[in-house]
Each structure stands twice: as C-alpha cells, then as structure tokens.
Amino acid sequence: NAGVTQTPKFRVLKTGQSMTLLCAQDMNHEYMYWYRQDPGMGLRLIHYSVGEGTTAKGEVPDGYNVSRLKKQNFLLGLESAAPSQTSVYFCASSYLGLAGVRYNEQFFGPGTRLTVL
Amino acid sequence: RKEVEQDPGPFNVPEGATVAFNCTYSNSASQSFFWYRQDCRKEPKLLMSVYSSGNEDGRFTAQLNRASQYISLLIRDSKLSDSATYLCVVLDMGRRALTFGSGTRLQVQP
Numbered sequence: 001n002a003g004v005t006q007t008p009k010f011r012v013l014k015t016g017q018s019m020t021l022l023c024a025q026d027m028n029h030e031y032m033y034w035y036r037q038d039p040g041m042g043l044r045l046i047h048y049s050v051g052e053g054t055t056a057k058g059e060v061p062d063g064y065n066v067s068r069l070k071k072q073n074f075l076l077g078l079e080s081a082a083p084s085q086t087s088v089y090f091c092a093s094s095y096l097g098l099a100g101v102r103y104n105e106q107f108f109g110p111g112t113r114l115t116v117l
Numbered sequence: 118r119k120e121v122e123q124d125p126g127p128f129n130v131p132e133g134a135t136v137a138f139n140c141t142y143s144n145s146a147s148q149s150f151f152w153y154r155q156d157c158r159k160e161p162k163l164l165m166s167v168y169s170s171g172n173e174d175g176r177f178t179a180q181l182n183r184a185s186q187y188i189s190l191l192i193r194d195s196k197l198s199d200s201a202t203y204l205c206v207v208l209d210m211g212r213r214a215l216t217f218g219s220g221t222r223l224q225v226q227p
Contacts, residue, residue, distance in 0.1 A: 040219050042218050042219040043217040045215065109160060
C-alpha cells in the first residue's frame, strides 16, 4: 500500500497563477483533510471531507477550494495564488474521522512545498 | 492566545538522558489528546494517544491533567533517533477539529 500520496512535491508559482494539489489514499478512508504548515504556526486545517462528494471548511479556508469526486482523491485548488499562500501543504486521511466513537489515527502524505513569488 | 501552546525549544540533551515536554491547551471542551512526531521536512506521524490515567509506550510516557489543562510527554533513555519535533495535538469533537501545537524540537547529542 502506498498510503497517502501527494502531487506535486514542489511547486513555484507567480502571484495570480492557479494550481491544483492532488491527494490520493489507498486505505479506503472516509475522511480526508488538507492542512498547511508555516514556521512557528503548527498545522492549520484548510478544508476537510467526511466522504465522497462532501466537503467542509476548516480553520483557514479563504483562497482555497476543494473537491472530493472520488473517495480516494481529495483536490486542493488555488484559484489566484498569493505570496501569503507560500507554505507546506499536507494531506491526511483517517477511517472513522473525528466523529467516530473511537478516534482513528490520521495518516499524512509527504507534503507539497509551495512557493508563491 | 494560541489554543495549543508548546515551548519551541530546542531541547539539547545527551544520549541516555530523560527529557520532558509540556503542552497547554485553552479549550476546556477538548476531548482527546495526542503526541505526534515530525522529522525534519517530513510528515507528522502519530507517536501516542494520551489517556486520562496516563499511559506508557516503551520509553515514552504521556500524562494528562484536565484540571490544569496540560499534557506532558516524558522520554527516558533518549536515543539519537529520538531527535525530531514533537507536536501536541488536541481534538475538539464539537468542532470536529484537530488543533496542533507548533511543536517542540528535540536534539539528542552523542
């Protein structure tokens, strides 16, 4: 099993450009998440999904959109990139998710390092 | 005030030392607690959950004090391979959200 994979690993954008980050998991997890990690800030939740076709906003959703058309994939889009979106983006997935009776571990992808000039 | 606060460190300790990290959280509705480990430029990985009664996993011991709203992680007999950043994580079921601390960096030296 590959676990959680992210594409691309690195990307440099100019202000105003758009791009899509792809997250894929092969563990049949229901829940998927997108986080960003900035120095001294910890990971912050951007958007999450509790199942195919459903998405919800996290702590810092502005400037991002997401889609979950297939259970195994969770896409994060930047329509008009800004320098403030320079960050490391992590995708994660879990089985029962946060609403389950028993919490299940979140598995993270290797991250995407994005620089916006 | 951050919801989850940790001393950023770095904690520089010799091999074999015992080291302890603390973490405080501000939301009294928080329901579950975890320690994650993150190696340099890698993804976070679950180290252990933290239970109310305290729990051990080998050289690692986690404690929770709900009254004072803090969590601790004790590492005994430190190894070089323990060098990493340790993230304190709090789950709020009401908001369906994990909140991460910014991490405490540990450097174990030979």
